[in-house]
Amino acid sequence: MPTDETINQAPVKIDKIIKEKIQEWVKTEQAHQLGFYSLAEFVTRASQEAFEKYVKPTDNPKRFFMPNNENHLLDLDLDFYLQSDKIVCVTCESENCVHIKTINTDRTVKKHIAKFLKSIKSRQNQ
Numbered sequence: 001m002p003t004d005e006t007i008n009q010a011p012v013k014i015d016k017i018i019k020e021k022i023q024e025w026v027k028t029e030q031a032h033q034l035g036f037y038s039l040a041e042f043v044t045r046a047s048q049e050a051f052e053k054y055v056k057p058t059d060n061p062k063r064f065f066m067p068n069n070e071n072h073l074l075d076l077d078l079d080f081y082l083q084s085d086k087i088v089c090v091t092c093e094s095e096n097c098v099h100i101k102t103i104n105t106d107r108t109v110k111k112h113i114a115k116f117l118k119s120i121k122s123r124q125n126q
């Protein structure tokens, strides 16, 4: 009979060698300082972090806006998210569309997007 604690849990099969290494490591002081006390906690947090990194970014797109002072029809307005350090266009759900090609080829845009990405990353690491 499942308890309240186990009712939202499910078993997962992982490689035996990595399982044993994690089980040893979670007994160390370093693991405890980082908040890990069991294999389950480690696997849960690792899974959450991978999910946030690879899947969830779509829930939180970034907006890059670069005005064109000569023709406002040429303003660059791009919603994107980062997936494994690749820029993915929200509109096209692609990392290879005309928008992404523009930011990767136009020298001026490239310079501004690099600066923008740097500011995002420094905010994420705080």
Ligand SMILES: [Zn+2]
Binding pocket: 089, 090, 091, 092, 093, 094, 097, 098, 099, 100
């Ligand atoms: Zn696009």
